[in-house]
Amino acid sequence: MSKIQKIVILVLILFAIVFPLISKNDYFIHIMTLSFIWMIGVYGLNLLAGFTGYLSLAHAGFFAIGAYSLGLLTAKAEMNFWPALFLSLVITGVLGFFAGLISLRTKEHFFAIYTLCVGYIIYLVIDKWDSLTEGVRGLIGIPAPANIGPLSFETLHSHYYLVLFFLLLVVLIMYRIVHSLSGRTYIAIRNSEDLAQTIGISTMKNKLTVFVISTVIAGLSGALYASFVRFIGPDIGSIAIVFDFLTYLLVGGIGTLSGPIVGTLLIVVLSQRLQFLQDYRMLVFGPVLTLLIIFYPRGIVGAVAAFGQKRRGQVHKSNIQAANLPEEQVKEG
Amino acid sequence: MEILIQQLFNGLTIGSVYSLVALGLTLVYGILHIPNFAHGALYMMGGYITLTMMTKYGFHYWLAIFISILVVGLIGVLMERFVFHPLREAPPIHDKIAAIGILLFLEAFAQFVWGAEYQSMPTPYGQVVEIFGLTFTMQRLLIVIAAIVVMILLTLFLKKTFTGSTIIAMSQNREGANLVGINTNKVAMLTFMISGGLAAIAASLSAPINLVFPGMGHLVILKAFVIIILGGMGSVPGAILGGYILGFTESLGATYISNEYKDIIAFVLLVIILSVKPTGLFSKGGH
Numbered sequence: 184m185s186k187i188q189k190i191v192i193l194v195l196i197l198f199a200i201v202f203p204l205i206s207k208n209d210y211f212i213h214i215m216t217l218s219f220i221w222m223i224g225v226y227g228l229n230l231l232a233g234f235t236g237y238l239s240l241a242h243a244g245f246f247a248i249g250a251y252s253l254g255l256l257t258a259k260a261e262m263n264f265w266p267a268l269f270l271s272l273v274i275t276g277v278l279g280f281f282a283g284l285i286s287l288r289t290k291e292h293f294f295a296i297y298t299l300c301v302g303y304i305i306y307l308v309i310d311k312w313d314s315l316t317e318g319v320r321g322l323i324g325i326p327a328p329a330n331i332g333p334l335s336f337e338t339l340h341s342h343y344y345l346v347l348f349f350l351l352l353v354v355l356i357m358y359r360i361v362h363s364l365s366g367r368t369y370i371a372i373r374n375s376e377d378l379a380q381t382i383g384i385s386t387m388k389n390k391l392t393v394f395v396i397s398t399v400i401a402g403l404s405g406a407l408y409a410s411f412v413r414f415i416g417p418d419i420g421s422i423a424i425v426f427d428f429l430t431y432l433l434v435g436g437i438g439t440l441s442g443p444i445v446g447t448l449l450i451v452v453l454s455q456r457l458q459f460l461q462d463y464r465m466l467v468f469g470p471v472l473t474l475l476i477i478f479y480p481r482g483i484v485g486a487v488a489a490f491g492q493k494r495r496g497q498v499h500k501s502n503i504q505a506a507n508l509p510e511e512q513v514k515e516g
Numbered sequence: 517m518e519i520l521i522q523q524l525f526n527g528l529t530i531g532s533v534y535s536l537v538a539l540g541l542t543l544v545y546g547i548l549h550i551p552n553f554a555h556g557a558l559y560m561m562g563g564y565i566t567l568t569m570m571t572k573y574g575f576h577y578w579l580a581i582f583i584s585i586l587v588v589g590l591i592g593v594l595m596e597r598f599v600f601h602p603l604r605e606a607p608p609i610h611d612k613i614a615a616i617g618i619l620l621f622l623e624a625f626a627q628f629v630w631g632a633e634y635q636s637m638p639t640p641y642g643q644v645v646e647i648f649g650l651t652f653t654m655q656r657l658l659i660v661i662a663a664i665v666v667m668i669l670l671t672l673f674l675k676k677t678f679t680g681s682t683i684i685a686m687s688q689n690r691e692g693a694n695l696v697g698i699n700t701n702k703v704a705m706l707t708f709m710i711s712g713g714l715a716a717i718a719a720s721l722s723a724p725i726n727l728v729f730p731g732m733g734h735l736v737i738l739k740a741f742v743i744i745i746l747g748g749m750g751s752v753p754g755a756i757l758g759g760y761i762l763g764f765t766e767s768l769g770a771t772y773i774s775n776e777y778k779d780i781i782a783f784v785l786l787v788i789i790l791s792v793k794p795t796g797l798f799s800k801g802g803h
Contacts, residue, residue: 293745307783465621466625472617477602
């Protein structure tokens with residue numbers, strides 16, 4: 184990481200910390216907290232789709248599993264928030280493990296179709312299993328996170344910091360994964376699975392690990408959502424949510440570390456600014472998604488990186504993180 | 517017994533619609549290797565255009581369907597030209613995302629133009645007919661017959677005409693087809709046109725017994741994917757057969773297992789198939 188990058192990151196974190204103090208409007212803090220929650224989910228999707236090359240359309244399902252696990256454990260079983268959070272991550276991970284075990288044997292188109300169906304099954308089960316999930320009525324009365332010693336999370340501000348903490352944690356984990364040997368392995372799998380296998384990478388084991396991590400992160404995002412919004416309905420498991428995630432990811436930059444933050448923030452802020460976009464946002468974002476994938480497959484972050492690269496005359500090509508260069512790598516492979 | 521026959525007939529009706537949708541999907545997949553997630557949106561557009569033509573402009577049902585076929589076919593061609601053609605060399609993940617983008621757009625478009633509420637389509641064939649003591653609605657009979665006629669016409673077109681053979685040739689080997697002088701761009705556009713037209717027919721036929729709304733394509737397209745995986749991706753007879761199998765399974769499942777969970781049947785079927793054979797049933801080697 185260059186010095187400038189470090190400074191930018193520090194400034195951003197500082198800004199995120201002081202944001203609630205300078206913002207007079209509670210509504211903005213509410214929106215920011217929500218976008219942080221989305222970002223976490225988008226990071227989950229990014230690890231799998233962006234770095235390993237497997238487009239999972241089941242992630243709204245895992246988001247919903249995380250949310251419902253937490254909701255049911257706290258609201259119905261009246262468990263303390265923290266063990267419930269841990270348990271809901273375990274539940275998502277275990278279900279993710281089994282879903283991954285089967286779905287990862289399929290490739291490319293089959294994987295996308297398979298996960299689309301898995302997502303739909305999860306949605307339908309939540310919708311129809313009235314006795315457990317309350318069905319279409321939705322689950323109400325989910326409590327706020329329990330106090331840790333003197334720390335209470337009842338207020339909007341404290342909740343904001345809690346979600347910010349988890350977001351930073353997820354970003355840190357992502358950074359560590361992507362810059363580790365495992366991260367390189369995942370990128371190798373994305374670029375050419377056969378080649379990766381030939382050089383001795385156990386592709387199935389790695390893919391399954393990524394899948395489980397990715398679902399757990401989606402589950403975390405769901406659990407945080409449930410405790411923040413306090414009400415969940417089956418709609419959070421619908422395909423529309425995974426499409427939202429995908430839009431955030433693609434606008435920001437798939438397969439990049441900062442993409443999920445840039446994309447989510449931009450679209451959420453834009454949607455807020457342009458109120459008419461609320462209902463018809465896909466009228467704009469649908470074509471944007473399509474045009475981006477044609478002209479800027481790596482989103483805003485990718486386009487900026489490519490622009491910077493051109494300006495430097497591609498001298499420092501080796502300095503640029505491999506993670507930021509999916510296209511070139513594909514062609515080399 | 518009566519219930520069984522009634523359910524078998526319902527299965528035949530639903531199966532006909534599924535087969536038509538799956539046919540369009542499988543043609544595009546077989547020739548261009550694009551899993552067109554936007555196909556469900558084409559189906560939905562077909563429903564709305566027929567409805568608008570009938571209610572707003574007072575066209576006859578058949579004329580409305582004809583216009584709908586043309587319009588949706590044209591949307592298909594535009595999709596191919598502006599989106600999938602530029603992406604033909606890109607990694608496979610891009611096609612899928614682009615298709616999803618189109619899907620989102622068309623759905624939002626329908627909601628913008630026609631509103632989010634459910635609408636019902638009038639039909640000139642609302643009568644009830646009685647055959648061997650069983651009652652059927654005309655519309656359902658019409659769905660079955662029209663679907664079969666369309667399938668026969670499509671098969672004849674693919675097998676007996678020169679243009680049809682170019683489509684088959686291209687599905688077998690794109691480069692080879694190009695080498696022998698087939699204009700692959702034209703064939704790709706034609707394929708999308710036919711695919712869109714089939715979706716429009718399916719939607720226009722089934723809309724009077726279901727409803728028209730922006731999300732009407734969701735379940736249908738998912739099931740069409742299940743069907744083409746069941747029947748071998750890219751296979752025309754497979755799509756037809758798979759459509760009817762799923763139609764029967766669902767209507768029998770709804771009666772004898774659970775009406776609530778009937779929509780899950782297709783997906784569970786798919787999960788089982790792909791668990792046993794990750795490349796799908798009847799898949800041809802490579803692609």
